[in-house]
Amino acid sequence: MLYRLIENKQLTATVWQMKLEGDATGITRPGQFVQLKLPEFYLRRPISVCDWTENTITLVYKVVGQGTEAMAKMQPGLEMDVLTGLGNGFDTSLCGEKPLLIGGGVGLPPMIGLCRTLIEEGKHPVVLAGFNTAEEVFLKDTVEKMGATFVLATMDGSAGVKGLVTDAMKDIEFDSIATCGPEPMLKAVYNAAEVPGQFSFEERMGCGFGACMGCSCKTKYGNKRICKDGPVLVREEIIW
Amino acid sequence: MKDLSVELSGVKLDNPIIPASGTYGFGQEFLPYYDINILGSLSFKGTTSEARFGNPTPRIAECPNGMLNSVGLQNPGVEHVIAHELPQLRKTFRKPIMANISGFSVDEYVHCVELLTKEDQVELLEVNISCPNVHGGGMAFGTSPEAAAEITRAVKKVAAKPVYIKLSPNVTDIVSIAKACEDAGADGLSLINTMLGMRIDLKRRKPVLANVMGGYSGPGIFPVALRMVYQVTGAVKIPVIGMGGISTARDVIEMMMAGAKAVQVGAANLVDPYACKTIIEQLPIEMEKLGIEKLSDIQRV
Numbered sequence: 354m355l356y357r358l359i360e361n362k363q364l365t366a367t368v369w370q371m372k373l374e375g376d377a378t379g380i381t382r383p384g385q386f387v388q389l390k391l392p393e394f395y396l397r398r399p400i401s402v403c404d405w406t407e408n409t410i411t412l413v414y415k416v417v418g419q420g421t422e423a424m425a426k427m428q429p430g431l432e433m434d435v436l437t438g439l440g441n442g443f444d445t446s447l448c449g450e451k452p453l454l455i456g457g458g459v460g461l462p463p464m465i466g467l468c469r470t471l472i473e474e475g476k477h478p479v480v481l482a483g484f485n486t487a488e489e490v491f492l493k494d495t496v497e498k499m500g501a502t503f504v505l506a507t508m509d510g511s512a513g514v515k516g517l518v519t520d521a522m523k524d525i526e527f528d529s530i531a532t533c534g535p536e537p538m539l540k541a542v543y544n545a546a547e548v549p550g551q552f553s554f555e556e557r558m559g560c561g562f563g564a565c566m567g568c569s570c571k572t573k574y575g576n577k578r579i580c581k582d583g584p585v586l587v588r589e590e591i592i593w
Numbered sequence: 594m595k596d597l598s599v600e601l602s603g604v605k606l607d608n609p610i611i612p613a614s615g616t617y618g619f620g621q622e623f624l625p626y627y628d629i630n631i632l633g634s635l636s637f638k639g640t641t642s643e644a645r646f647g648n649p650t651p652r653i654a655e656c657p658n659g660m661l662n663s664v665g666l667q668n669p670g671v672e673h674v675i676a677h678e679l680p681q682l683r684k685t686f687r688k689p690i691m692a693n694i695s696g697f698s699v700d701e702y703v704h705c706v707e708l709l710t711k712e713d714q715v716e717l718l719e720v721n722i723s724c725p726n727v728h729g730g731g732m733a734f735g736t737s738p739e740a741a742a743e744i745t746r747a748v749k750k751v752a753a754k755p756v757y758i759k760l761s762p763n764v765t766d767i768v769s770i771a772k773a774c775e776d777a778g779a780d781g782l783s784l785i786n787t788m789l790g791m792r793i794d795l796k797r798r799k800p801v802l803a804n805v806m807g808g809y810s811g812p813g814i815f816p817v818a819l820r821m822v823y824q825v826t827g828a829v830k831i832p833v834i835g836m837g838g839i840s841t842a843r844d845v846i847e848m849m850m851a852g853a854k855a856v857q858v859g860a861a862n863l864v865d866p867y868a869c870k871t872i873i874e875q876l877p878i879e880m881e882k883l884g885i886e887k888l889s890d891i892q893r894v
Contacts, residue, residue, distance in 0.1 A: 390864070390865075394655060395655060395656065395657070395658060395659055395660055395811055395812075395860075395864060396653070396655050396660055396863075396864060397864055420655075436866070556650055556651070557650065557651040557652070557653050557654075558653060559652075559653040559660065559662060559863050560622075560862070560863035560864070560866070562622050562866060563618065563621075563622040564616060564617060564618050564622045564623070564862060564863060564866075565615070565616060565653070565662065565664065565863050566615075566618075566638075566647065566652075566664045566667045567650075567652045567653035567662060567664060568650060568652070568653070569646065569647065569650065569652075569664075569667055570650070571646065576646055576667070581622070
């Protein structure tokens, strides 16, 4: 389906925010992703949905390779071929009354849509974000505008709690976890709290909709495709 | 009204478009995008005797005009396919099914063929002797005429349906292998499988794929596939299904002009889930432009 790029702005040295206009009703849950067709590249690029309305999709992405470099150069007005509503996303019915949403670096964006959805459902989420340093922080205002508590952890202590997200978790009261970020962080979070948890994983993908078996992983519930059966796995099924 | 129908060893297809094995699962992932009954047939995910997880990830790498994959024949095993995947596919698909079979020994191929040939709606058997992503099986059988002939003879003894042998392009002389299969009784041939390739991640200074090498597919291999189909159809009398980078209706017509009786669409499905639908819709339009009334009238140039 075609979407129009209406905004593409830089948030930090390496992180950008892209807004697309078009039918977003294919997105049914926070934590889903889209597949962008970029000119000059064969495979689509999977990017998690930060937040969405009926007719806009916000993507926040980090420039890490040639594909995302090309994305950062795209000018508003461009028509883009996008597959939306991919992946299972987070199940808010598995979140308690006080869910802790943990985003590590560029794992933070999907926590925005999840936070909004949980607030709309009358729950009281806390967003915990982990970065290396204060200069890397993004989306803090977005969370605070929604009325949710934003807790920050930086490795060098230049903002918020000094240390890892697992250090900051100790002082937060929560009954469930939803998280996205680098795998070592996911594992540390998994080991830090035995509450109901949903963990969003990343894998290099081919199609993004379950056909190619490029992103398979083993779980306690059998083989799963990160793109179709994930990217969100529940605590009980994860094999580290 | 343009006539798109073709025939493969007595099996009539409404059109020559067959999604290639490994790019279409068992059809279920494409149901949200279109009615898969518009297809000519469907070659399902390569099936082995036992369930296989396949290779470690990353299994996918970007390439100019294509991609690498090193999936390694992940599949739930032939018994699970018969008990679960085929009944599910039959609920939504009424066209002839092409069963894609792989293995690590002659006995394994024979076992899978014995089971799948009995299945209703499986009207064609495609025996993959060309997977580049597994060791000690797959491509090992497809790189020598003797081994290719041995597999062909063995599966033909137990097959009650036409057998198409899927050939590897990673050989010095594909024609000699094609002829060996024909002489051993193959009803047809499918070519080409992916071309063995590799990418290196410059930052990590390591291969992109966990399995180091993988199969290159996509528009980049189309001229090679076309050349091989042309060479093989000039040397054998049995029908050939052409594949390798086909992405448009024009590619389909070109492949049929090279001698293919039908075609498979592979990588294109993965970057555009509507690829087969678009090709099928565009075929009559391209035929009109080229003055073709009946697709099966296309002769090898």
